[in-house]
Every structure is written in C-alpha cells, then in structure tokens.
Amino acid sequence: MKIRNADFYKSVSALDQLPDEPFAEIVFVGRSNVGKSTLLNSLTGRKGLAKTSATPGKTQLINYFTVNGDCFFVDLPGYGYARVGKGQKRFWGKLLGDYIASGERIRLVVLLVDSRHPDMESDREMMDFLAYHGRPYGIVLTKCDKLKQKDRVKAARALESCARKTEFIVNYSALSGRGREELLEKLDGYLDAAAGRIGETQQDK
Numbered sequence: 001m002k003i004r005n006a007d008f009y010k011s012v013s014a015l016d017q018l019p020d021e022p023f024a025e026i027v028f029v030g031r032s033n034v035g036k037s038t039l040l041n042s043l044t045g046r047k048g049l050a051k052t053s054a055t056p057g058k059t060q061l062i063n064y065f066t067v068n069g070d071c072f073f074v075d076l077p078g079y080g081y082a083r084v085g086k087g088q089k090r091f092w093g094k095l096l097g098d099y100i101a102s103g104e105r106i107r108l109v110v111l112l113v114d115s116r117h118p119d120m121e122s123d124r125e126m127m128d129f130l131a132y133h134g135r136p137y138g139i140v141l142t143k144c145d146k147l148k149q150k151d152r153v154k155a156a157r158a159l160e161s162c163a164r165k166t167e168f169i170v171n172y173s174a175l176s177g178r179g180r181e182e183l184l185e186k187l188d189g190y191l192d193a194a195a196g197r198i199g200e201t202q203q204d205k
C-alpha cells in the first residue's frame with residue numbers, strides 16, 4: 001500500500017469509546033520500548049504522528065490513526081513492562097486483551113518483537129492469545145540495524161520455530177528504512193479495495 005496521509009484520530013481508554021467509523025483496522029502491538037511508535041512514524045512517513053519516548057510503559061490508551069481516509073492503524077498499549085502493577089502485568093492489561101478478543105474490524109495484528117530478544121515469554125503468550133482468538137498476525141522484528149546479518153537470520157529462525165501461525169516475518173529498521181516497503185506491501189493484502197470497508201449492515205445495527 002502507498003500511504004498518502006495519516007492523522008491522529010483519537011485515543012480511547014475503554015471499549016465503549018471505540019470509533020463508529022466502519023473502517024478496517026490494522027493493529028500494532030508489542031512489548032513496551034519495542035519501537036512501536038517509531039515504526040508507526042516511519043511507516044506513515046510522519047515523524048511526530050505517534051509519540052516516541054525512551055521511557056517505556058507510558059501509553060495505556062488505544063490510539064487510532066486514520067490512514068488514507070479509509071482505514072485505521074491502531075496503536076495498542078505496550079505490555080511486559082516490569083514497573084506496571086501486578087494485575088496489569090499478567091495479561092497486558094484488560095483493555096488490550098478485551099480489544100483483541102472482541103474487535104470485529106481487526107484485519108491483521110502486527111506483532112512487533114525486538115530482534116535482539118526474539119524469545120521473550122510475553123511475546124509467546126501474545127502469539128498464543130492471538131491464535132486462540134483466531135486473529136491473523138504477522139511479526140515485525142524491530143531495530144534490526146542493531147544486529148549483524150547472521151544474527152538477523154538467527155532471530156528470524158528462532159521465531160519461525162515457535163510462531164507457526166504467523167503470516168509473515170519482516171526485518172525492520174526505522175533508522176535505515178529497511179523493511180518498510182516490504183511491510184507496506186504485506187499490509188496491502190489485508191486492506192484491498194473490496195474488503196476495505198466492513199458492510200453497512202453492521203454499522204446500521
């Protein structure tokens with residue numbers, strides 16, 4: 001897909017605040033500090049779109065971005081950050097879990113995994129959770145500029161063995177732009193014109 005424009009739409013803190021627009025959603029999820037905000041900025045070509053910070057664990061909201069005026073990129077709260085409360089830590093927060101379990105417009109979940117740590121327990125749990133709810137997901141290995149080529153291959157292999165249900169694995173670097181075109185091309189397949197909008201009937205209910 002080609003991104004012509006991307007804008008912040010709204011932040012929600014409860015499921016009853018989800019937008020009414022019948023747009024297809026591509027959802028981005030991952031551990032805190034994995035590079036999610038940076039990837040959203042890099043992917044959309046809008047530097048300040050999603051706020052980036054070196055302090056993990058800040059976002060506890062679902063952030064909606066309109067892309068090309070007819071679909072949403074959805075930025076979910078990061079999980080796995082040690083300093084959030086116990087109850088929240090266990091299952092990535094209720095908001096996150098409930099949204100993934102119930103979201104009717106989710107076309108694809110993009111799971112971001114730090115290429116230097118491809119074997120985190122919390123990422124495995126997320127893959128199991130996504131598979132359990134029948135959500136198609138693809139994996140992006142972030143910050144791959146920090147690895148040598150042979151370690152990038154190793155990281156991808158390590159993931160392949162446990163992420164059997166994944167639709168794809170893309171090596172990504174927001175620093176160099178590596179993987180950007182490849183990921184955009186993958187996303188296209190989940191947002192084709194005919195499938196771009198959810199039927200009116202659902203909206204009319």
Ligand SMILES: Nc1nc2c(ncn2[C@@H]2O[C@H](COP(=O)(O)OP(=O)(O)O)[C@@H](O)[C@H]2O)c(=O)[nH]1
Pocket residue numbers: 030031032033034035036037038039051052053054056057078142143144145146172173174175
């Ligand atoms: N070298 C490198 N650093 C990155 C990359 N993506 C993100 N980072 C850094 O990782 C840190 C966390 O990024 P951020 O996007 O805020 O992570 P988030 O918590 O998942 O939203 C920041 O210091 C970023 O500059 C990347 O592709 N390469």
Ligand SMILES: [Mg+2]
Pocket residue numbers: 036037038051052053059
């Ligand atoms: Mg962030």
